[in-house]
Amino acid sequence: MERAESSIASRYIYAVVIYFFLWIVLTYPFSIHEWEAGALIAFLGALLSYKQLSMSGVKNIRRIGILLFWYLPVFTWEMIKANLHVALIVLNPKMPINPGIVKIKTNLKSPVARVWLANSITLTPGTLSLDIDEQYLYIHWITVGAEDVEGATKEIAGTFEKILEAMFK
Amino acid sequence: MLDAFLGWTGVVFVFIGVFFLFLGALGILRLPDLLNRLQAGTKSTTLGVVATSIGVGLIVRGWILFAAALAVFLLMTNPISSHAIARASYRAGVKLYPGTHPDKCEERKWKLPEDGEEK
Numbered sequence: 525m526e527r528a529e530s531s532i533a534s535r536y537i538y539a540v541v542i543y544f545f546l547w548i549v550l551t552y553p554f555s556i557h558e559w560e561a562g563a564l565i566a567f568l569g570a571l572l573s574y575k576q577l578s579m580s581g582v583k584n585i586r587r588i589g590i591l592l593f594w595y596l597p598v599f600t601w602e603m604i605k606a607n608l609h610v611a612l613i614v615l616n617p618k619m620p621i622n623p624g625i626v627k628i629k630t631n632l633k634s635p636v637a638r639v640w641l642a643n644s645i646t647l648t649p650g651t652l653s654l655d656i657d658e659q660y661l662y663i664h665w666i667t668v669g670a671e672d673v674e675g676a677t678k679e680i681a682g683t684f685e686k687i688l689e690a691m692f693k
Numbered sequence: 694m695l696d697a698f699l700g701w702t703g704v705v706f707v708f709i710g711v712f713f714l715f716l717g718a719l720g721i722l723r724l725p726d727l728l729n730r731l732q733a734g735t736k737s738t739t740l741g742v743v744a745t746s747i748g749v750g751l752i753v754r755g756w757i758l759f760a761a762a763l764a765v766f767l768l769m770t771n772p773i774s775s776h777a778i779a780r781a782s783y784r785a786g787v788k789l790y791p792g793t794h795p796d797k798c799e800e801r802k803w804k805l806p807e808d809g810e811e812k
Contacts (some may be wrong), residue, residue: 567726614733623792652735652776653779655783
């Protein structure tokens, strides 16, 4: 991948922060002894595994901000809509389905961003990502709205692509 | 007062989750083919389990952080598993619902070697 790597220090600090935060969450009734042990283990664990955790280090903090305050509200709303959509189809005696597999094109470059896009598509109304081939995604759509690549892209990926583009710039 | 309010909010969340889980099961029973069933299964189990665990976190204080962590891990892994099942079933040639109209995936060239094919 052509993405620039961050410095080792930045990646290491990011790993320590993430591990320490996870430790605090998982040992919830807060106590100072837990925190001491957690800090020690975070530093040691990060030493072993910071290379695998992230490529861009502390810059990820900005992404987590976008994730929490922009992606998450949109995503929650889309997921509720998706469930009501499935509910309406399942509870309707006639079952109004019109399934098909369409192809969409994404402009996202980084593989991680594409994974996020595919996951988001799976959890939004009526769509399930079936396969990915470079910049094309194959989507199973339970009520097909547009068969051509451009129309389907606009309807399926439109909302999330903007957010993910800002997130993985 | 606050305790009771949070408790009842949690109960409402649990009921919403159970309702959607039930709908997911119904969808798996009623829909015609594997990919449609997978759609119902994935969406309703995700929202159902997230809502149920948040509800439990609100009822029992002190579990809310665990419930949130559970929800996050579930949101990250559930679509991936459904994607893997869908892709495997399509490659294995599971029959689609006859009304599946545009099947753009047919033209797809698989990059991995098929069974018995020379590399």
